[in-house]
Amino acid sequence: MIDELSAPLYRYAFHFMRNEEDAKDIVQDVFEKLWINRKKIDLEKVKAWLYKCTHNAMINFLNKKSRTRYMDSQSLPEKASMPDSTFESMQMVERLVNILPPIQKSIILLRDIEGYSYDDIGQILDLSPSQVKVYLFRARMKIKKQLKGLNKLA
Numbered sequence: 001m002i003d004e005l006s007a008p009l010y011r012y013a014f015h016f017m018r019n020e021e022d023a024k025d026i027v028q029d030v031f032e033k034l035w036i037n038r039k040k041i042d043l044e045k046v047k048a049w050l051y052k053c054t055h056n057a058m059i060n061f062l063n064k065k066s067r068t069r070y071m072d073s074q075s076l077p078e079k080a081s082m083p084d085s086t087f088e089s090m091q092m093v094e095r096l097v098n099i100l101p102p103i104q105k106s107i108i109l110l111r112d113i114e115g116y117s118y119d120d121i122g123q124i125l126d127l128s129p130s131q132v133k134v135y136l137f138r139a140r141m142k143i144k145k146q147l148k149g150l151n152k153l154a
Helices: 002-017 020-036 043-068 086-098 102-113 118-125 129-153
Strands: none
Touching: 002 020, 002 043, 002 102, 020 043, 043 102, 043 118, 086 102, 086 129, 102 118, 102 129, 118 129
């Protein structure tokens, strides 16, 4: 089970954290918590439990990190130009995803990167499928709005 779930959990954590070492640490901590709580966790719900635990660990990590040092500005530069290549476009989308609120960021990553269904995401994040759809819609609209703003600057 660990081999089967560690790679997707790492991908999720890495896309959220944007730091390889932090993502590895979080996934390792989550599997440690799984081991400690192994008798309490329903085996059928272990996947959702792992993702929920990973999500909470990332939020806690970021909150702790923001209390210990000044946050770098993650806003876009005022005079950004539209990227010419696909690689630069992907970097821009990643940057825009990274400035989303944590719940929207998690939903975007779980849906668009990991391919989970609305029901699965709802189970992972303790949301109803309709709430997942609303958060996903809002996140995509924020990204779209930012991209339109960049288009006007070019």
